[in-house]
Amino acid sequence: MCLTTCHIVPESVLRRLAKDRSLSAEQRKNFEYTIKVDAEFRKLRKQTCKLTRVASLIAAPITAAAVPTKPAITVFDFNHRETLPGVRIPEPANSSDETARRVFAETTSLTEFYLKVFGRNSVDGAGMTLISSIHYGVNYNNAFWNGSQMAYGDGDGSIFVDFSKGNDVIGHELTHGVTQYSIQLNYTNEAGGLNESLSDCFGSMFRQWEAKQDVDQADWVIGKDIMGPTALQMGYSCLRDMANPAAKHCLAPQPTRYSQYKPGMDPHMSSGIPNLAFYTIAKVVGGNSWEKVGQIWYKSMTGFGPTPNMKMKTFANRTRAVAVQLYPSDTAIAGAVNAGWKKVGL
């Protein structure tokens, strides 16, 4: 049992281990310590969930009553360990560490994207300080949102490079926070696929917004900038392709129709279905993805309160209704939304 990270072992098991005479006195003492630490972490997780629910109730009045301001952006360094959040970097914008400078700049840009395009102030809509930690673990091939902050691995330099090099990756992870503070989708079954898809959609829109690309200029792939030399040499140019989720150049090909969905499917697979719908709709509507279709998705995500176990069909129907509500005089948009979902069988 490592005591430097939060291991989610049931308390009853920890208590049994703490009394297990086959373990040394020091090990038993460590388990006692773990029980205490674990209890605090459990309280923290419960409190985070409670805070999320409360924040979702008060965030709208706060943002309606006050001119939105930018949230504070903080960057921490794991120093290749896994203990959150790491050591704070005092001035990330001027750091000698390229990753720190990049994460600060891209996260700042991302907050501007959410504020200017969607009127949202940080992940909670109320200016919550954003925490990003870099250099997670050793050669760690991943990035994640842990419920409170973002974390980025450096990649192994072969399959992947530094995960913070992908602005869509940064957009993806931060959007998990937006989802947590709005629609609050679970991470399993259909809700899990929708949760992942929202992160891909907003991550891709952020990438397009930064590059000033319309729907025809956009690459619509996720993770292009984090692919390492070995992956590229083998013909893998992205993690996922929203335009063609089953494409062979994807590291993780996905289903393209709802009929291929199976209960329990990993969210990184099932997200291909709503991803393709979003892409299809955006291409038909044309222009900049974030201006119309993005607004429909944003309102569908943030405008109706928590729906943790939402089905894909329900979300599809919500976007149909929102399209009519937001663009009542432009029936082509509602038609495109309907056709896009029908294409994937929803």
Added chain:
Amino acid sequence: MGTLKIERVGGLAGFGLPGSKVQSSGEQSISALSAADQASVEALFQNPPPQEEQQRDTFRYRITRSVKGKKQTVEVPESAVPIALKACVSDKLIPPD
């Protein structure tokens, strides 16, 4: 005491999913683990943590052992896995079809 087969799945890149071209796996002799890590592994098999606690885009670990000729597999969040087990997996790419 046998050997643990460990697979790392999921994450942002979708490691080890059906059709995925990136996989991560390894093996670990149980007897080579410290007593505390052996106890932690036993706890994972006896009472695996609920999936709801998984953080977004973190990995899950699929751990398999043989007990009296029968295979037992648990799938647990990254945060529940002892570092010694995490350290024994290596990532590899599957060539295109």
